[in-house]
Amino acid sequence: MPEHTTASRLRLSGLCFLLQILTIILFAVFVRYSPEGSPSLCSQQLNCSWKNQDSGFQHPRFRDVHLQALLGFGLLVAFLSRYGLGSTAISILIVAFAIQWAVLIQGFLYFFLNGKIYVGAQSMVSADFCTAAILISTGAVLGRGNPVQMLLLTLLGVTLFTLNEYILLSLMGVSDSGGSLTVHTFGAYFGLMVSRILHQPHTDKRKEQQDTGHQPDVFAVVGTIYLWIFWPSFTSATTVRHNTEPWAVLNTYFSLAASTLATFVLSPVLYEESILRMVQIQDATLASVAMMGMAGEMLVTPFGALIAGFLAGLIPPLGFRFLTPVLRSRLKTQDTCGVHNVHGLPGILGALLGTLLTALATADAYGGRLELVFPLVAQGSRTATDQALCQLCALPITLLLATLGGFLTALSPGSPNSDSSLALSRGSPAAKRPAEITSC
Amino acid sequence: MPEHTTASRLRLSGLCFLLQILTIILFAVFVRYSPEGSPSLCSQQLNCSWKNQDSGFQHPRFRDVHLQALLGFGLLVAFLSRYGLGSTAISILIVAFAIQWAVLIQGFLYFFLNGKIYVGAQSMVSADFCTAAILISTGAVLGRGNPVQMLLLTLLGVTLFTLNEYILLSLMGVSDSGGSLTVHTFGAYFGLMVSRILHQPHTDKRKEQQDTGHQPDVFAVVGTIYLWIFWPSFTSATTVRHNTEPWAVLNTYFSLAASTLATFVLSPVLYEESILRMVQIQDATLASVAMMGMAGEMLVTPFGALIAGFLAGLIPPLGFRFLTPVLRSRLKTQDTCGVHNVHGLPGILGALLGTLLTALATADAYGGRLELVFPLVAQGSRTATDQALCQLCALPITLLLATLGGFLTALSPGSPNSDSSLALSRGSPAAKRPAEITSC
Amino acid sequence: MPEHTTASRLRLSGLCFLLQILTIILFAVFVRYSPEGSPSLCSQQLNCSWKNQDSGFQHPRFRDVHLQALLGFGLLVAFLSRYGLGSTAISILIVAFAIQWAVLIQGFLYFFLNGKIYVGAQSMVSADFCTAAILISTGAVLGRGNPVQMLLLTLLGVTLFTLNEYILLSLMGVSDSGGSLTVHTFGAYFGLMVSRILHQPHTDKRKEQQDTGHQPDVFAVVGTIYLWIFWPSFTSATTVRHNTEPWAVLNTYFSLAASTLATFVLSPVLYEESILRMVQIQDATLASVAMMGMAGEMLVTPFGALIAGFLAGLIPPLGFRFLTPVLRSRLKTQDTCGVHNVHGLPGILGALLGTLLTALATADAYGGRLELVFPLVAQGSRTATDQALCQLCALPITLLLATLGGFLTALSPGSPNSDSSLALSRGSPAAKRPAEITSC
Structure with missing residues (x-):
C-alpha cells in the first residue's frame, strides 16, 4: 500500500511537470504581450463582437486587474467552509493551472492574430472567469477524485x-x-455530471457522513464577508463606465441583502435547529450572485433586485432539504459542496429572469445604457424579442455542453472507470484513501 | 420550553418576512435609480447642502462603491474578537436589513423628488455609514437582546x-x-442607553463571566489588519479629490501607528499580565479611527495626527480598567463589546478636537482645501469661529438624540420590559437562553 | 523571577514612550504635508532621480495609497503560519514604529527642502516598502530576541x-x-546576520522543535490567498501607467501560477509525506514574488515569467531540505521563518535575472516602456551594458550593507551579548523565557 501511495505521489509530480513544460513551450511559441497602443486589437477580428463592446473602457479593466485573482479565491474560501482545509492545496493547484491553460485556449479563440496570441489585462480577467467555473465544478467532485483526475477535469x-x-x-x-x-x-452541471460518472455505490455511504460533518464556521464567516465585499464588482466588470451609475453593482448589493433575509425566513421553517449556521447565509449569498449574473445589469428598478434576491435566497434551503437527497439516492449524483443548490439552480433561474427582462427591454427604460447591455439591439440589428430568444436558447446549449462535456471528461483516461495507465488500478480506487486524496 | 423555542424561531422568521415584504413594497412605490446624466440631481433641492459639496467628484465615489460594504464588515469582525462567532448570523441580518432601510429613510430626506427616491452609488455609501453606526449600537447589546429586539433596534x-x-x-x-x-x-450612546434599559439585575452576573472569556485572538488579528488596510480610505471618503494630497488618509495612518505604540506604553502599566493581547491593539486601532473621524481632514501637520492618535490609544486601556466597572455596577449599563471605550469616548474627544481645529482654521493653512473641508467658511457665509460653534453644538445634540432614542427604542414593543405581543413573555426573559439568542 | 518580568514589561513600555515622544518631536520640527500643486517637488532636488520618474503619474500612486498598508501585513500573515499567533503583537508594534521612523529617515534623504520634510502619499508607499524589509528581517529572529531588541533592530x-x-x-x-x-x-540577510550573532548554543535545541511544530494551516491559506490577490500590484507599483499594459502585474501572476506547480513537482520527490502542506505553497508564492521584484517589469514575454516562476518555486523546497540544516548546524544561524529560502535566495536569483535581462534590453523590444524601466538608458546617458553592470554591482553592495548592518545591530546596546543597561542580564537570557518573549 505505501508503495502504491509513493507511486501515486510521483505520478502527480510527473504530471504537473509535463503540463507545466507543455504550457511553457506553447507560451514560448504562441503567446506575446499586446504591443502598446493597440488596445483595440480585438476589433480587427470578426469573431469577437462581445470584446468590441469592451474596447471603449480600457481603464476600468486595467484598474481592476489587481482584483482579478479575487474571483476564484472567493469560491475557494466558500468551499473550505463546506469541505475543510484538506481541499485547499489541490484547489490552488487547479487555480494555478487553469489560469495558464485558459490564457492559452481563450487566446486561440479571441486574441489570435498573425500566428501569435496577444495577451493583456483582458486575457487575465477572462481567464479568471474561466477558473471560477472550473472551481465550481471541482466543488461537486471534491474528495471523490484524485489530484490527477482533477487536473484532467481542469484540462478539459x-x-x-x-x-x-x-x-x-x-x-x-x-x-x-x-x-x-x-x-x-x-x-455546476459540468461538475455534477463528472460526479455522477465517478459514482461508486459502496464508497458513497461513508462519504455521506463526511459531507454533513460540521466544518468550523469561521470559513463561512470569511467567505460570506468576502463575497459581499468583492463579488458585486465582478458581476458588473463589463458594464462599469465613467458616467453611468453602477446599476449592476447596486442591483447585486440589494439582492445580497434580500437573499440574507430570505434565509432567515425559510431556514427556521425547514430545519428544527434553533441555530442558523453561517454556511446557510453564505449559500444565500452565493445563490444571489449566481442569480444576478445575467440580470444584474438588466434590472432597471431596485425593487426588482430585492425580489430576485429574495427568491434566490429561498433556493438553497429548499434545495438542500428536498433536492440533494433525491440527487444522491435516485440520480446517484453526489454533490460535495452543494453546487447544484447554490450555483446550478440559481444560475438557471437567473438566465430565465434575464430572458424575461430582455424581452421587456425598451430604449426608454435603458436610455444610453441600452448600447452597453444589448449592443445589437441598440444598433438596430436585432429586436428585443430576437435578443430574448437568443438568451433563452443559450440555456439548453449550456446545459447540453456541460453535461456532455462532463460525461466525456469522467470517461477520459485517468478516471477510475477507465483502464488508462494514468488511472489508479481498480483494486484500490480513489475513494478508498480519502486522507491522501483530499489533502493533496 | 422547546415549544417556546419553536415559537420564537418562527416569530423571527415571520418578522423577517414582513419586514422584507414591506421594504419591497416601499421600494416598488418610491425607489428608482437615478437617471443618467443627472449626477447633480441633489442640487435641485434646498436641504442637501452637504451633498452639493460632493457633486463635483462623482468619480472617487463611484470608484469606491465596491468598497462600501467594507465599513460595516470591519466592525463585525472586530466584534467577533470580543464576543465570538455566535453573534455573526444576527449581525449579518442586521447589516442586510439596515442597508435596505437606510436607503429608504435617507432617500426620503435627501433624494426625494417628484414623489420618487432616486438612488445611486451615493445612497449606498450613505447607507453603509448608517449601518456602521447601527453595528456599533449592537456591540453594546450583543447577547442581551433577542433577534426580534435587534431588528426593532435596527428599525428605529x-x-x-x-x-x-x-x-x-x-x-x-x-x-x-x-x-x-x-x-x-x-x-455608542444609542446602544448604551438601550443596554441600560434592558438591564436585568440577576442575569448580568453570569454574563459578566462570558464577557471576559478570552475569544481566540485570530479574529482580533484579522480585525486589526482589516482596519489598518481599509479604514483610512473611509475616513476620507468625502475629501479625496484628483489633485489634492490625501491628508485625511495620511493623518489616519499616522494616528493608527501612534495609537498602537500608546497601547504598548499603557497596557503593561495597568495590567499585571505580561502578555499583550491582540484585542487591545484592535481597541487602540478602533479608538484612533473614531478620533480621526472629524479631525482627519482638518489636521494640517503630521505630528498633530501622531499626538491625537497617541491620546486616542490611551483611552481604551484606561476605559476598560476604570470606567467599565463603574458603568456596570453604578450605572447598571452592561457594555458587551466595550463600545463606550472604543467608539463613544474617542468619538467625543474627536469632536472636541475637531471643534478646536475648526476655530483655528485659516485660509492660509488650508489653501484650496478650505472649500472642501469647510465650504461655508470658504464661501464667506460663516467665520471660522461660527463654524466652530456649530461643530461644538453638534455634540450635545447628538448625545441627546442618541440617549433619548435609545430610551424610546428599549421601551418600544418587543422589549422584555414591555407587554407587547411581539415580546417574549416575562416568565422566560431573553437573557435566560443565551445559546439561542447569541447564535441566531 | 516575576519581579524581573515586571521590570522587563515596564522597560518595553518606557522605551515605546521614549521612541514615540522622540518621533513626535522630530515630526513637529521637520515634517510637513506637501503643499498643494507641487507634486513635482522632488524634481527640485538632485538626488532623487528615481523619484523623478514617478512625477508624471501621481494618480496611480494616490489611488493605491489605501492599499499601502497591505504590503507589510501580507508578510505578517505569512509569518503567522510559520510561527503562530504569539508573534503578532510584536510584529504590529514593529509595523507601527517602522512606518513613522521610515517616513522620517527617508524624508531626510528624499524629501528634505528648506529645512522641512514634505511628506505625501509617496512617502507612505516608500515607508511601507521599508517596513516590509524590516518584517522580513524579523522573520529570521522571531522568538529569539526580546521586544526591546526588536525595536532596536527596527531603529537601525x-x-x-x-x-x-x-x-x-x-x-x-x-x-x-x-x-x-x-x-x-x-x-533576509540583515535578519540572518542578527540571528547569527544572537545564537546561543544550548537554547537552540528546544527552539528547533518549536520551529517544526505544525501551525494550523489556516494562516497559510489566508497568507497565500492574500499574496496572490494583492502582491502583483505592489511589484508593479512604479510601472503602472494609463496607457500601457500592466506587464509587471501579468508577469507576476504568471510566475505565481508556475511556482505553485513547481512545488507540486518537487515536494513529493523530496518529502516522504503524501500530504502537501499549504505552507509549502505559500513559500513558493513568496519566492516567486521575491524573484519577480526586479525582473517583473523587464520580462517582455509571458513564457519568460513562467520559467522564472517555475525556478523560483523550486528554491524553497530545496532550501528547507538541504540548506536550512546546514545553516543551523554549520553556520550556527537559526532562521525561524525560513526567510533565507523564501526571500534571500530568490531575491539574489531575481537580481541576477534582472541583470541578464538588462543586458539584453533593446529599444525595439521595450518600445515606449524603455523610458519607464530604464530611464537612463532611454535618455542615452547609459548603454544597456552599463546599466546591467550597475544592476550587478548592486548585489554585493546590498549583501555587504545587510550583513555588516546586521552585525552591528546585534552587537548594539540591548542585545544579550552586550552589557548595556537596556539589555536583559546574562543570568536570564532572552531565549529562556519564550512564552513572554514571543507573546508580546
Whole structure:
C-alpha cells in the first residue's frame, strides 16, 4: 500500500511537470504581450463582437486587474467552509493551472492574430472567469477524485468552458456579463455530471457522513464577508463606465441583502435547529450572485433586485432539504459542496429572469445604457424579442455542453472507470484513501 | 420550553418576512435609480447642502462603491474578537436589513423628488455609514437582546441616525466626514442607553463571566489588519479629490501607528499580565479611527495626527480598567463589546478636537482645501469661529438624540420590559437562553 | 523571577514612550504635508532621480495609497503560519514604529527642502516598502530576541535600508521597482546576520522543535490567498501607467501560477509525506514574488515569467531540505521563518535575472516602456551594458550593507551579548523565557 501511495505521489509530480513544460513551450511559441497602443486589437477580428463592446473602457479593466485573482479565491474560501482545509492545496493547484491553460485556449479563440496570441489585462480577467467555473465544478467532485483526475477535469473543463462562452457570447451575441450561464450553470452541471460518472455505490455511504460533518464556521464567516465585499464588482466588470451609475453593482448589493433575509425566513421553517449556521447565509449569498449574473445589469428598478434576491435566497434551503437527497439516492449524483443548490439552480433561474427582462427591454427604460447591455439591439440589428430568444436558447446549449462535456471528461483516461495507465488500478480506487486524496 | 423555542424561531422568521415584504413594497412605490446624466440631481433641492459639496467628484465615489460594504464588515469582525462567532448570523441580518432601510429613510430626506427616491452609488455609501453606526449600537447589546429586539433596534436606530445626520450635516452645516459624531458617538450612546434599559439585575452576573472569556485572538488579528488596510480610505471618503494630497488618509495612518505604540506604553502599566493581547491593539486601532473621524481632514501637520492618535490609544486601556466597572455596577449599563471605550469616548474627544481645529482654521493653512473641508467658511457665509460653534453644538445634540432614542427604542414593543405581543413573555426573559439568542 | 518580568514589561513600555515622544518631536520640527500643486517637488532636488520618474503619474500612486498598508501585513500573515499567533503583537508594534521612523529617515534623504520634510502619499508607499524589509528581517529572529531588541533592530534596520536604497536607486540608478534587492535580499540577510550573532548554543535545541511544530494551516491559506490577490500590484507599483499594459502585474501572476506547480513537482520527490502542506505553497508564492521584484517589469514575454516562476518555486523546497540544516548546524544561524529560502535566495536569483535581462534590453523590444524601466538608458546617458553592470554591482553592495548592518545591530546596546543597561542580564537570557518573549 505505501508503495502504491509513493507511486501515486510521483505520478502527480510527473504530471504537473509535463503540463507545466507543455504550457511553457506553447507560451514560448504562441503567446506575446499586446504591443502598446493597440488596445483595440480585438476589433480587427470578426469573431469577437462581445470584446468590441469592451474596447471603449480600457481603464476600468486595467484598474481592476489587481482584483482579478479575487474571483476564484472567493469560491475557494466558500468551499473550505463546506469541505475543510484538506481541499485547499489541490484547489490552488487547479487555480494555478487553469489560469495558464485558459490564457492559452481563450487566446486561440479571441486574441489570435498573425500566428501569435496577444495577451493583456483582458486575457487575465477572462481567464479568471474561466477558473471560477472550473472551481465550481471541482466543488461537486471534491474528495471523490484524485489530484490527477482533477487536473484532467481542469484540462478539459477549460476547453469546454471556452467553447461554450465563445458560442454564447461571440456567435449568438448573448448578454451574460456576470456569468449566470457561462460560469455558474456551466460549472455546476459540468461538475455534477463528472460526479455522477465517478459514482461508486459502496464508497458513497461513508462519504455521506463526511459531507454533513460540521466544518468550523469561521470559513463561512470569511467567505460570506468576502463575497459581499468583492463579488458585486465582478458581476458588473463589463458594464462599469465613467458616467453611468453602477446599476449592476447596486442591483447585486440589494439582492445580497434580500437573499440574507430570505434565509432567515425559510431556514427556521425547514430545519428544527434553533441555530442558523453561517454556511446557510453564505449559500444565500452565493445563490444571489449566481442569480444576478445575467440580470444584474438588466434590472432597471431596485425593487426588482430585492425580489430576485429574495427568491434566490429561498433556493438553497429548499434545495438542500428536498433536492440533494433525491440527487444522491435516485440520480446517484453526489454533490460535495452543494453546487447544484447554490450555483446550478440559481444560475438557471437567473438566465430565465434575464430572458424575461430582455424581452421587456425598451430604449426608454435603458436610455444610453441600452448600447452597453444589448449592443445589437441598440444598433438596430436585432429586436428585443430576437435578443430574448437568443438568451433563452443559450440555456439548453449550456446545459447540453456541460453535461456532455462532463460525461466525456469522467470517461477520459485517468478516471477510475477507465483502464488508462494514468488511472489508479481498480483494486484500490480513489475513494478508498480519502486522507491522501483530499489533502493533496 | 422547546415549544417556546419553536415559537420564537418562527416569530423571527415571520418578522423577517414582513419586514422584507414591506421594504419591497416601499421600494416598488418610491425607489428608482437615478437617471443618467443627472449626477447633480441633489442640487435641485434646498436641504442637501452637504451633498452639493460632493457633486463635483462623482468619480472617487463611484470608484469606491465596491468598497462600501467594507465599513460595516470591519466592525463585525472586530466584534467577533470580543464576543465570538455566535453573534455573526444576527449581525449579518442586521447589516442586510439596515442597508435596505437606510436607503429608504435617507432617500426620503435627501433624494426625494417628484414623489420618487432616486438612488445611486451615493445612497449606498450613505447607507453603509448608517449601518456602521447601527453595528456599533449592537456591540453594546450583543447577547442581551433577542433577534426580534435587534431588528426593532435596527428599525428605529436607522431612523434616528438619519435624523441626527440630517440635523448636523444639512441644517447646521457641520463637517464630520468620517463620522466621529454621526457614526461613533451616536452609535455608542444609542446602544448604551438601550443596554441600560434592558438591564436585568440577576442575569448580568453570569454574563459578566462570558464577557471576559478570552475569544481566540485570530479574529482580533484579522480585525486589526482589516482596519489598518481599509479604514483610512473611509475616513476620507468625502475629501479625496484628483489633485489634492490625501491628508485625511495620511493623518489616519499616522494616528493608527501612534495609537498602537500608546497601547504598548499603557497596557503593561495597568495590567499585571505580561502578555499583550491582540484585542487591545484592535481597541487602540478602533479608538484612533473614531478620533480621526472629524479631525482627519482638518489636521494640517503630521505630528498633530501622531499626538491625537497617541491620546486616542490611551483611552481604551484606561476605559476598560476604570470606567467599565463603574458603568456596570453604578450605572447598571452592561457594555458587551466595550463600545463606550472604543467608539463613544474617542468619538467625543474627536469632536472636541475637531471643534478646536475648526476655530483655528485659516485660509492660509488650508489653501484650496478650505472649500472642501469647510465650504461655508470658504464661501464667506460663516467665520471660522461660527463654524466652530456649530461643530461644538453638534455634540450635545447628538448625545441627546442618541440617549433619548435609545430610551424610546428599549421601551418600544418587543422589549422584555414591555407587554407587547411581539415580546417574549416575562416568565422566560431573553437573557435566560443565551445559546439561542447569541447564535441566531 | 516575576519581579524581573515586571521590570522587563515596564522597560518595553518606557522605551515605546521614549521612541514615540522622540518621533513626535522630530515630526513637529521637520515634517510637513506637501503643499498643494507641487507634486513635482522632488524634481527640485538632485538626488532623487528615481523619484523623478514617478512625477508624471501621481494618480496611480494616490489611488493605491489605501492599499499601502497591505504590503507589510501580507508578510505578517505569512509569518503567522510559520510561527503562530504569539508573534503578532510584536510584529504590529514593529509595523507601527517602522512606518513613522521610515517616513522620517527617508524624508531626510528624499524629501528634505528648506529645512522641512514634505511628506505625501509617496512617502507612505516608500515607508511601507521599508517596513516590509524590516518584517522580513524579523522573520529570521522571531522568538529569539526580546521586544526591546526588536525595536532596536527596527531603529537601525530602517536607517540601513534607507541608506542601501538611496545608494542603489538614487546614486547608481538601479532599476528595482519590486525590491528584489532592496526589500527581499536586504531584509533576509540583515535578519540572518542578527540571528547569527544572537545564537546561543544550548537554547537552540528546544527552539528547533518549536520551529517544526505544525501551525494550523489556516494562516497559510489566508497568507497565500492574500499574496496572490494583492502582491502583483505592489511589484508593479512604479510601472503602472494609463496607457500601457500592466506587464509587471501579468508577469507576476504568471510566475505565481508556475511556482505553485513547481512545488507540486518537487515536494513529493523530496518529502516522504503524501500530504502537501499549504505552507509549502505559500513559500513558493513568496519566492516567486521575491524573484519577480526586479525582473517583473523587464520580462517582455509571458513564457519568460513562467520559467522564472517555475525556478523560483523550486528554491524553497530545496532550501528547507538541504540548506536550512546546514545553516543551523554549520553556520550556527537559526532562521525561524525560513526567510533565507523564501526571500534571500530568490531575491539574489531575481537580481541576477534582472541583470541578464538588462543586458539584453533593446529599444525595439521595450518600445515606449524603455523610458519607464530604464530611464537612463532611454535618455542615452547609459548603454544597456552599463546599466546591467550597475544592476550587478548592486548585489554585493546590498549583501555587504545587510550583513555588516546586521552585525552591528546585534552587537548594539540591548542585545544579550552586550552589557548595556537596556539589555536583559546574562543570568536570564532572552531565549529562556519564550512564552513572554514571543507573546508580546
